[in-house]
Amino acid sequence: MRTQSSLHTKLMELLVAYCQNPSTALRNRIVKMNAGLVRKIAHRVSRQCSEPYEDLEQIGYLGLIRAIERFNPTQGCAFSSFAVPYIRGEMLHYLRDRSMTVKIPRRWQELQKAGQRVRIDLVEELGRQPKDNEIADRLNISAVEWQEVKLSTCNRSPLSLDATVNRQEDTALTLGDMLPDAQAQTLQLWEEDREQIQQALNQLEEKTRLAIECVYFKNLSRKEVANQVGVSPMTITRRIQRGLDQLSATLERCPISAEASVH
Template sequence: MTATQPSLRSHSMELLMAYQQNKSVSIRNQLVKLNAGLVRKIAHRVSHQCAEPYEDLEQIGYLGLIRAIERFNPSQGCAFSSFAVPYIRGEMLHFLRDRGSAVKVPRRWQDLQKEGQRVRAELVKDLGRQPMDQEIAEHMGISVHEWREIKMAVRNRLPLSLDATVQQVDSSITLGETLPDVRYQALQRLEEDRQQLQRALNQLEDKTRAAIEFVFFSDLSRKEVAERIGVSPMTVTRRIQRGLEQMVSFLQMQTIQTGS
């Protein structure tokens, strides 16, 4: 297994590089399949702290994965998994918040839930152990299916505790630890902006791009830039002006295409 992991990562990176050049649905679908395990892992963690079906969380997670694929720049040297996790997890948590605010527990179920708590406490005293759902349901005169539906509805209504433990196969973490770090998100947004600027620069003719980079990134004078790229200082000024206009047009088009 360990021998195949580097090969899979290499293949994934090759596809990510190919996708950056050609935004084809076929390549994107291959990337989704290759990284499906990451979505399943996060869905598994989150599903243990909510009543939403694992399958629903998994499907929502794929939306985050696709967003990460769209925004990832392979040339930055960042591991795709580290880049993708906040997107996948964020989609799931947004979904849970939206669902939580919309859940309406019927009054009868609220009353039955309170009665169930009382029955549970009595059975613990009588049995000397935690009662099973079947036993609680029988004492309440309802079906075990309805009792489980009541418990699930109430759990869905309650806010998730950030201190709640998410059990995994070999370790446990709190739900708060699965939330995206605010500072990291800010840095990630800055990195995304930088990547967009780099893509805009890459659209320019070589000497125009060099003129902009020398002036704005290396803080060289237009005369120094003119000597380096073999044109007049006036031409450098014209190239910079034209290049910036082209970059603005490119970034505006990207904003329209992404809908952001």
């Protein structure tokens, strides 16, 4: 089992090697090390939509691969911070493409095109913008149906990120303001990972937990820990190995990202 620091170092070594000499084998190793990050994001997104978790997970791996191919180790950015937007973005693109689009009846599509031509003709005839009932009369349809045709077209038009969705006294909330911040999402994922690790640690027997915390979190040697508690270094080693095995089994049921793992 590897410490968090050694795992991060190994990941960076692989990323540097891949950047210098890309290969499928290297890429697959990096993907495997970051599988927990993909699963975590897939779980989060699956709770917000009706798509199966398994489908989102597979799509997430495509985003992870894109992140690996675009990551530059010399920029000093943590890979997970870089990869989260790619993974989540790939899932959101998938959901967007899978979402049900508004189906406009062919008759309304034809009326919309005809209405555009009629509007131009009426502007020339009247010298002003025509009213809806004037366009409807020229199309031989009711004003209500023409309103429905116009509304269906508006509903298919994409919204601007500057569109206001809520206005208060001094501030206006836009769609862009509601988009999640990638860095904040990464920090939230890390915080959730730390909470999961702590919860898993709390399930261990006290002596085992203390041995792991002293060695991995306080950077004490096994000999130093053994002297403090009055046992042999071999006993500390056995406690740590037993504890890490239990942690691994616990965290497998609730995967975490590679860079936050204790092994």
